[in-house]
Amino acid sequence: MPMIALPETFAAATAIDLHMHSTASDGALSPGELMRLCHDRALTHVALTDHDTVDGVDEARSEAERLGIALLAGAELSVQWRGVTLHVLGYLPEGVQGSLVDGLAAQAVARESRNLEIARRLEAIGLDDALNRARDGVEGTRPLGRPDFARALVAAGLVPDMSAAFKRYLGAGKRGDVKMHWPYLGEAVGWVHDAGGVAVLAHPLRYKLTRRRRGLLLDDFAAAGGAGVELISGFQNPDETRDLARQLNERDLLASKGSDFHFPGGHLAPGSMSEAPRTAVTPLWHHPRLAAFAGRLA
Numbered sequence: 001m002p003m004i005a006l007p008e009t010f011a012a013a014t015a016i017d018l019h020m021h022s023t024a025s026d027g028a029l030s031p032g033e034l035m036r037l038c039h040d041r042a043l044t045h046v047a048l049t050d051h052d053t054v055d056g057v058d059e060a061r062s063e064a065e066r067l068g069i070a071l072l073a074g075a076e077l078s079v080q081w082r083g084v085t086l087h088v089l090g091y092l093p094e095g096v097q098g099s100l101v102d103g104l105a106a107q108a109v110a111r112e113s114r115n116l117e118i119a120r121r122l123e124a125i126g127l128d129d130a131l132n133r134a135r136d137g138v139e140g141t142r143p144l145g146r147p148d149f150a151r152a153l154v155a156a157g158l159v160p161d162m163s164a165a166f167k168r169y170l171g172a173g174k175r176g177d178v179k180m181h182w183p184y185l186g187e188a189v190g191w192v193h194d195a196g197g198v199a200v201l202a203h204p205l206r207y208k209l210t211r212r213r214r215g216l217l218l219d220d221f222a223a224a225g226g227a228g229v230e231l232i233s234g235f236q237n238p239d240e241t242r243d244l245a246r247q248l249n250e251r252d253l254l255a256s257k258g259s260d261f262h263f264p265g266g267h268l269a270p271g272s273m274s275e276a277p278r279t280a281v282t283p284l285w286h287h288p289r290l291a292a293f294a295g296r297l298a
């Protein structure tokens, strides 16, 4: 249980970060190291949201408890929606249960098959033995992701840097963005609900959708039972934030915020993100299922 309750308003909550990665997926810090950094940065409420796994949560939990930080277990699920790869954050105050158990197992299998397909496609452009190259330097047995292939492309000298790797080969709509193995949006939201959790659409401004199409996505997400959306994800344009806030309010969607922190030394740290817009929104932590995390129990 948290020592401190979260503020009532979205804008007043500044010691919070509900989107971060560890070495359980493509982050650079172990879950324990991440919690220590969060503590150093004076965060009081955090979520661990590794890609398609909760494997880092136990380690994060024991460190968070020691430090007096409120930790919300989560996972960032890869899904497909109308031909686009999207990310849905599942917040899991009651842990992994029900259909989410098989859902997460299916995500691991999907990642394996997807990696074979990504490797096949990158071999076609000259990255021999792509799967082993991507695995190279990855500690442990965690599933690989696109960043590992990006690193392999850089190491092989096929692109100058990670950003070029995504731009040319791995980003949305490029040949390495293999989406056929992911579940549909509604399925993944169903798994999260079945576990007693709360589903939140991650970084809606990053999918290169027109405003109209983003509205359609929000409609579909709300209809599937999605409860909230990341209004703030790292640093973003204030005009876009204001506009997104309006789109959330039109649909009674709750607002969340997170850095999407992956590694130290970049432009992001735990808790670093753009300011809240002036538009009033309802914070995600007003959701009844998150009352204990928010410290809102009487």
Ligand code: AMP
Pocket: 026, 051, 078, 144, 145, 146, 147, 162, 163, 166, 167, 171, 262
């Ligand atoms: P995956 O989960 O395998 O689909 O990989 C997606 C991950 O790749 C994201 O969560 C980011 O960590 C990373 N990523 C996506 N786009 C870029 C980019 N342009 N540059 C660097 N990393 C990226």
Ligand code: MN
Pocket: 021, 026, 051, 262
């Ligand atoms: Mn990532």
Ligand code: MN
Pocket: 076, 087, 202, 203
């Ligand atoms: Mn994401």
Ligand code: MN
Pocket: 019, 021, 076, 260
């Ligand atoms: Mn993320």
